[in-house]
Amino acid sequence: xxxxxxxxxxxxxxxxxxxxxxxxxxxxxxxxxxxxxxxxxxxxxxxxxxxxxxxxxxxxxxxxxxxxxxxxxxxxxxxxxxxxxxxxxxxxxxxxxxxxxxxxxxxxxxxxxxxxxxxxxxxxxxxxxxxxxxxxxxxxxxxxxxxxxxxxxxxxxxxxxxxxxxxxxxxxxxxxxxxxxxxxxxxxxxxxxxxxxxxxxxxxxxxxxxxxxxxxxxxxxxxxxxxxxxxxxxxxxxxxxxxxxxxxxxxxxxxxxxxxxxxxxxxxxxxxxxxxxxxxxxx
Numbered sequence: 001x002x003x004x005x006x007x008x009x010x011x012x013x014x015x016x017x018x019x020x021x022x023x024x025x026x027x028x029x030x031x032x033x034x035x036x037x038x039x040x041x042x043x044x045x046x047x048x049x050x051x052x053x054x055x056x057x058x059x060x061x062x063x064x065x066x067x068x069x070x071x072x073x074x075x076x077x078x079x080x081x082x083x084x085x086x087x088x089x090x091x092x093x094x095x096x097x098x099x100x101x102x103x104x105x106x107x108x109x110x111x112x113x114x115x116x117x118x119x120x121x122x123x124x125x126x127x128x129x130x131x132x133x134x135x136x137x138x139x140x141x142x143x144x145x146x147x148x149x150x151x152x153x154x155x156x157x158x159x160x161x162x163x164x165x166x167x168x169x170x171x172x173x174x175x176x177x178x179x180x181x182x183x184x185x186x187x188x189x190x191x192x193x194x195x196x197x198x199x200x201x202x203x204x205x206x207x208x209x210x211x212x213x214x215x216x217x218x219x220x221x222x223x224x225x226x227x228x229x230x231x232x233x234x235x236x237x238x239x240x241x242x243x244x245x246x247x248x249x250x251x252x253x254x255x256x257x258x259x260x261x262x263x264x265x266x267x268x269x270x271x272x273x274x275x276x277x278x279x280x281x282x283x
Contacts, residue, residue, distance in 0.1 A: 020085030022227025022249025039077030046075035074221025082166025084230015088132040091118040128274035136266040169235035177206040186218020213242040
């Protein structure tokens with residue numbers, strides 16, 4: 001008797017890989033397709049051994065009155081708040097897909113934390129590289145909280161600022177940041193529930209001889225140091241007052257105005273690269 005093997009039906013998803021200064025993402029166009037990915041599927045796609053490999057996954061969908069909608073998921077598969085580098089990458093992705101801005105050459109899109117504006121300042125189709133400026137949320141001065149606590153013995157003394165720039169960040173100055181144990185110290189601080197009940201991203205900063213601010217970030221959801229973090233760069237620029245920020249993946253510029261007790265017109269500018277595209281077999 002002849003038998004037939006039955007295998008689970010697989011569906012192929014077309015994806016695109018981008019990075020913003022080494023902060024890398026899988027992007028999927030969902031404008032004409034209702035795509036429901038589970039947290040487990042997203043985590044597997046982002047896995048650096050069993051999947052495509054990325055710090056996060058984004059979908060570009062439709063949003064009434066806006067050029068597109070951005071939905072961002074951390075590499076653990078959970079829906080997250082705003083990602084600055086992700087917002088810049090998805091803007092370049094929209095351009096690649098042929099999405100034309102509805103207003104004066106500036107993209108207006110809906111993110112988890114509200115509406116954002118983005119401009120492509122430069123793009124080289126051949127190299128797949130460009131410079132994108134993203135509008136970030138306003139930050140009230142009253143929402144910036146100073147946290148200071150003596151060392152518990154094996155953890156450095158907490159002495160920094162907590163603020164939300166679309167995602168929560170704790171920012172602290174340290175010495176010799178190049179050789180600092182960002183993973184271990186960031187991991188410990190990220191889970192200090194007495195200060196951060198929902199957890200937090202952790203940024204360490206150091207002033208450099210050339211006048212720039214060096215930043216290294218431990219990201220919540222990725223649970224590791226990332227090469228760049230847009231909301232982190234923004235948070236560090238606001239608390240330090242330094243607009244020239246350098247991370248391991250590249251250089252950024254952050255500009256903002258102060259309107260009374262609020263940081264307004266916050267703009268994050270940095271590099272974006274299109275890496276490659278492919279298909280993913282989803283069971």
